[in-house]
Amino acid sequence: MSKPALRTHKTTELTTQHVEQVITINGWVQSRRDLGGLIFLNIRDISGQVQVVVHPETASEAFQIADQVRSEYVLSVTGQVALRTPETINQNMATGEIEIKASAIQVFSTAKTPPFQILDNIDVDETIRLKHRYVDLRRPKMQENLVLRHKAMQSVRRFLDRHEFLEIETPIMTKSTPEGARDYLVPSRVHAGEFYALPQSPQLFKQLCMVGGLDRYFQFARCFRDEDLRADRQPEFTQIDLEFSFIELEEFYQMMEEMFVTLLREVKGVEVAAPFERIPYAESMDRFGSDKPDLRFGMELINVGEVLADTEFKVFASTLASGGQVKAINVKGQAHWSRKEVDNWGKVAESLGAKGLAWLAWKPDGIKGSIAKALKEEEIVAIAKITGVEEGDLLFFVADKPSVVAATLGGIRARLGRELRLIDESKYHFAWITEFPMYEYDEDSAQFMPMHHAFTRPMDEDISLMETDPGKVRAVCYDLVLNGYELGSGSLRIYERELQEKIFASLGLSPEESKEKFGFLLEAFEYGVPPHGGIGLGFDRIVMILAGETNLREITAFPKTSNAVCLMTSAPSPVDGQQLDDLHIAVKMKEKGSQ
Numbered sequence: 092m093s094k095p096a097l098r099t100h101k102t103t104e105l106t107t108q109h110v111e112q113v114i115t116i117n118g119w120v121q122s123r124r125d126l127g128g129l130i131f132l133n134i135r136d137i138s139g140q141v142q143v144v145v146h147p148e149t150a151s152e153a154f155q156i157a158d159q160v161r162s163e164y165v166l167s168v169t170g171q172v173a174l175r176t177p178e179t180i181n182q183n184m185a186t187g188e189i190e191i192k193a194s195a196i197q198v199f200s201t202a203k204t205p206p207f208q209i210l211d212n213i214d215v216d217e218t219i220r221l222k223h224r225y226v227d228l229r230r231p232k233m234q235e236n237l238v239l240r241h242k243a244m245q246s247v248r249r250f251l252d253r254h255e256f257l258e259i260e261t262p263i264m265t266k267s268t269p270e271g272a273r274d275y276l277v278p279s280r281v282h283a284g285e286f287y288a289l290p291q292s293p294q295l296f297k298q299l300c301m302v303g304g305l306d307r308y309f310q311f312a313r314c315f316r317d318e319d320l321r322a323d324r325q326p327e328f329t330q331i332d333l334e335f336s337f338i339e340l341e342e343f344y345q346m347m348e349e350m351f352v353t354l355l356r357e358v359k360g361v362e363v364a365a366p367f368e369r370i371p372y373a374e375s376m377d378r379f380g381s382d383k384p385d386l387r388f389g390m391e392l393i394n395v396g397e398v399l400a401d402t403e404f405k406v407f408a409s410t411l412a413s414g415g416q417v418k419a420i421n422v423k424g425q426a427h428w429s430r431k432e433v434d435n436w437g438k439v440a441e442s443l444g445a446k447g448l449a450w451l452a453w454k455p456d457g458i459k460g461s462i463a464k465a466l467k468e469e470e471i472v473a474i475a476k477i478t479g480v481e482e483g484d485l486l487f488f489v490a491d492k493p494s495v496v497a498a499t500l501g502g503i504r505a506r507l508g509r510e511l512r513l514i515d516e517s518k519y520h521f522a523w524i525t526e527f528p529m530y531e532y533d534e535d536s537a538q539f540m541p542m543h544h545a546f547t548r549p550m551d552e553d554i555s556l557m558e559t560d561p562g563k564v565r566a567v568c569y570d571l572v573l574n575g576y577e578l579g580s581g582s583l584r585i586y587e588r589e590l591q592e593k594i595f596a597s598l599g600l601s602p603e604e605s606k607e608k609f610g611f612l613l614e615a616f617e618y619g620v621p622p623h624g625g626i627g628l629g630f631d632r633i634v635m636i637l638a639g640e641t642n643l644r645e646i647t648a649f650p651k652t653s654n655a656v657c658l659m660t661s662a663p664s665p666v667d668g669q670q671l672d673d674l675h676i677a678v679k680m681k682e683k684g685s686q
Contacts, residue, residue: 096117096167096197097167098115100115101138105141107188111171113170113171114172116141118166119229120132128147130154130158132168141189142191146192153194160198162202165199167197168191171191173191205226206226207220211232221652224649224658239637243630243637247350254346256333257305257308257309259310261290261293261312263313265287265296266611267286268608272317272318276289279674280674294546295612299612301335301623302618306337307333311330311331313329314328314329320653321653323635325643326651329630330628330629331579340567344569345366347571348367349365358637367521368520376501379391380501382524382577384522387518392419392420393419393421394416395418398470403467410491416492416496417489418500419488420487422484424484425511428452436503440503443502444495445489445495446491449489449490450488452486453480460486462488487503524571526566526568527566528562528564529568530561532562543566543582546594547566547568547584550564567582567624569582574636581627582624587620591612595609631646
């Protein structure tokens with residue numbers, strides 16, 4: 092077997108400066124054209140493509156090989172770089188001014204016809220793409236996305252290194268602790284009947300790094316959560332995990348803002364302004380119906396309850412009397428929508444939890460709508476004033492308890508922003524959402540649960556409310572949001588054992604349960620703990636936004652489906668009975684139809 096002819100250049104490294112030089116490229120056959128006397132090959136590598144021309148008179152052996160190759164064969168091509176004639180220049184290729192006149196071709200490996208063409212913007216069922224992911228990864232867009240991911244990771248690493256953060260790895264197999272989602276469990280062979288858990292986040296370990304005096308920690312942490320999936324969630328994901336000691340919250344905000352300004356500049360060539368907007372949680376829910384608002388467009392929620400205090404319209408009156416809200420959004424210029432179009436938005440409202448969607452349209456021939464006859468003229472005038480309505484506008488109303496109003500109108504607002512093309516996709520609008528509630532009430536368990544996690548520090552002025560009115564306790568907690576996505580959550584942490592035990596008790600944990608679940612942390616708190624805090628940023632989601640994608644699978648090399656299945660490897664899958672015996676595990680299968 093002859094020695095492989097390995098490349099001297101990548102395809103797009105070749106320019107007109109290389110004309111008359113003899114070079115070698117390696118790559119895949121993107122396309123092959125036989126024009127009778129000549130064979131043209133487009134050779135593709137990770138950098139791009141270049142055209143190869145094979146002449147039978149000057150390279151007869153290479154011509155015979157080229158006559159046999161097909162798409163996706165992997166080749167080495169040696170030849171002389173030549174200028175194309177003016178009429179054959181391809182302006183759509185980076186190497187369109189040159190071609191390679193082949194003198195030798197070597198076939199590294201042959202290939203079956205791929206299950207789909209290696210092109211962007213082709214209509215291929217995603218299950219086929221994921222089944223043959225190694226083929227899908229050859230598409231230019233997939234490779235661009237993974238290159239962007241790499242560049243983003245290196246940009247963040249360089250920034251954090253400059254700011255004296257230490258990259259420290261934390262365990263992948265750890266203790267199962269209650270953190271919100273289900274744990275993935277790993278059975279122990281040595282300790283029968285006992286299990287490790289894969290980390291949902293390195294929360295406790297990074298706090299212990301601070302107890303250990305390491306001052307500033309980070310890692311690109313692999314995290315695992317056994318929860319229902321969606322387009323921007325995978326069962327395993329990467330988090331930019333940070334923790335710091337002895338730093339003011341304002342200094343931390345500024346540092347993170349500088350990191351993202353640097354990231355956007357280095358990876359996308361885009362300048363974003365800092366400081367980022369800061370919006371308290373209650374204000375964000377009030378104005379946008381969301382704690383991760385897309386701030387690239389307006390259409391804010393407007394509370395019209397104050398001008399309807401004496402309304403006789405029963406739906407609105409009963410809602411307000413029971414402590415609910417009546418809010419509206421102004422859909423500018425859409426009064427012309429048909430009844431069918433408006434009714435479709437009513438179905439959207441119902442899918443988001445509302446009982447219905449009321450509406451008023453300011454048409455040229457008067458005010459029309461589902462509640463036009465139910466409201467008094469002066470009430471409609473007052474509504475028009477508070478919402479800034481003009482002729483041609485359409486108002487949507489929801490009347491319900493605050494959480495339903497926020498979820499419904501917030502969800503409709505987000506969809507309208509996309510469908511009406513109100514969003515400038517070239518913009519990156521960051522914001523900090525601050526002052527989150529410490530607790531949220533869980534109706535299933537009939538008790539208050541931590542909105543983020545049990546290690547979040549309550550605001551000093553609200554600690555006294557923990558026993559009397561926990562729903563009003565605010566946390567020193569912050570989310571960073573971008574373009575309608577939550578990039579990450581963080582907080583200042585509790586560093587006093589007494590306060591930490593008080594938080595555990597407020598969550599219904601007895602001293603014995605606290606010790607069982609978090610004893611190692613409480614014990615560490617007896618040995619001197621610095622004031623500290625941090626954040627966990629969803630790196631996959633950040634890359635997804637930078638790549639202009641809407642699905643994490645487009646920026647992940649080997650993702651799972653929405654059912655948490657790897658179609659390429661067929662994981663998860665049954666294992667050998669001996670493996671189960673070694674792990675002291677017996678599998679109990681559910682009967683078909685059982686829940």
